[in-house]
Amino acid sequence: MFRTKLPAFDEAVVRELLVNALVHRPYTQRGDIFLNLHPDRLEVVNPGPLPLGVTPRNILHASRRRNDGLARVFHDLKLMEREGSGFDLIYERLLASGRAAPTATEGADSVQVTVPRRVIQPGVIQLLAEADQRFQLSQRERIAFAMLAQTEGLSAVELAERLELDDPVALRAWTARLLELDLIKKSGRTKATRYFVPPELLRAAGLDGVTTLKRVQPHRLRALILEDLERYPDSGRSDIHRRIGREIHEKTLARALDALGKEGVVSFQGERRWRTYRLVETQGHKR
Numbered sequence: 001m002f003r004t005k006l007p008a009f010d011e012a013v014v015r016e017l018l019v020n021a022l023v024h025r026p027y028t029q030r031g032d033i034f035l036n037l038h039p040d041r042l043e044v045v046n047p048g049p050l051p052l053g054v055t056p057r058n059i060l061h062a063s064r065r066r067n068d069g070l071a072r073v074f075h076d077l078k079l080m081e082r083e084g085s086g087f088d089l090i091y092e093r094l095l096a097s098g099r100a101a102p103t104a105t106e107g108a109d110s111v112q113v114t115v116p117r118r119v120i121q122p123g124v125i126q127l128l129a130e131a132d133q134r135f136q137l138s139q140r141e142r143i144a145f146a147m148l149a150q151t152e153g154l155s156a157v158e159l160a161e162r163l164e165l166d167d168p169v170a171l172r173a174w175t176a177r178l179l180e181l182d183l184i185k186k187s188g189r190t191k192a193t194r195y196f197v198p199p200e201l202l203r204a205a206g207l208d209g210v211t212t213l214k215r216v217q218p219h220r221l222r223a224l225i226l227e228d229l230e231r232y233p234d235s236g237r238s239d240i241h242r243r244i245g246r247e248i249h250e251k252t253l254a255r256a257l258d259a260l261g262k263e264g265v266v267s268f269q270g271e272r273r274w275r276t277y278r279l280v281e282t283q284g285h286k287r
Contacts, residue, residue, distance in 0.1 A: 004125055008117050009042050010093045017090065017113055019080045021046045023070045029109070042115045050111055056104040060087050060164040090115075092139050095146035098124040101162070121150045123205035127197075135181055144174040145197070148184055149205075153196030155188075155249065168193070192251055216248060221256050226279065229266065233278040240277065 021033045021044055031047025050056075051064035065071050074080035090102055098119040105112050128146050131137060137145065147162060148154060156168035163174060175195060178184045186195050216224075224244045229235060232243070241253055257277060260266040268277045 006097055006119065009115060010097065013090050013093050013115060015079065016086050017044045019074050020086055023074055023080065024051060024066050026066060040117050044113045046111045048109060050106055056106055058164050059104050060091060088139055091143050095143055096125065096128050098122050124149045127201065127205035131183055140174045141178055145178055145183055148195055149197045153194050156193040159195055218256065221248065222260065225256060225260065229277055229279050234276045236276050
C-alpha cells in the first residue's frame, strides 16, 4: 500500500552539486564544468582540485570556502545549504531513497562526484519515512539509520569509515538516540561493536533478505568451528574462516578459538600466524 514517486535523480541533489561546482571551483584555472549523464549514474566534473584541507575521505564534514562572495550570493538566494551541510544533504537524500552514497574522486586537475541512479533497497524508503514521522529524526540520524538499513549490519570501525569519522567514539552523536528509540541495536564491545537494524523492522519493510553469518550467535559459531575441525583437523584459522563463512569478523573467530582453547576443547600448535587447530581427544573420542 505504500507508494512514493521517485525521480531518477533528486532535484535537490543535482542543484546542490551544481551550486557546489560553481561556488567552489578555482576561477584562476580555466576549464568547464561537465555533467555526464549515464544510464546508471550522473557525474559532475569540476576543474581544479578540492580546496586545501578537503579530501574525498572527509568531504562529508570538512568545509573550506574558496569564493566567499559567490557563497554568500547563492546562500542569500536560498540556492545553497548553510556552510558545511551540502554533502550531508546529498548523502541523506540518496540513502533515504534506497540508493548508495555518492562517491568523490580527485584527479590531478579535476574533481568528480558520482551519484548513482539505481535503487538497491526500495524498502529503506518506507522504513525511514515511518521512523521519521514517528520520531522526527535529525539529518545525521537519517543518514546513519538508512546506511545501516541497507546492510546486514556494520562494525563500529566500518560505520565510522563510511561516515568519514576518524574515531569510532564519534559515532555516539550519530547513533545514541537511534539506540534509545530501538531503531538500531548494537552487540559486542569497543571496536568489535556491531550496529544493526532490528530484524523485526527489516522484516516489516521487506528488507530481511537472505540470512548471513554476520551476527552469528556465540553458541552457533562454536558449533560451526567444532564441526569444521572434526572434518578438517590441523587447520589454520584462515582455512576455518574460509569454510565456515567469511562474513564472520576475523576477530570474532579468533576470540571463539581462544575460548575453545582455554576450555580444553581445542588444542593448537605453532606460533600465532602459523597456528593450526584440532579437537582434543578424550578417552578415545573427540570432543
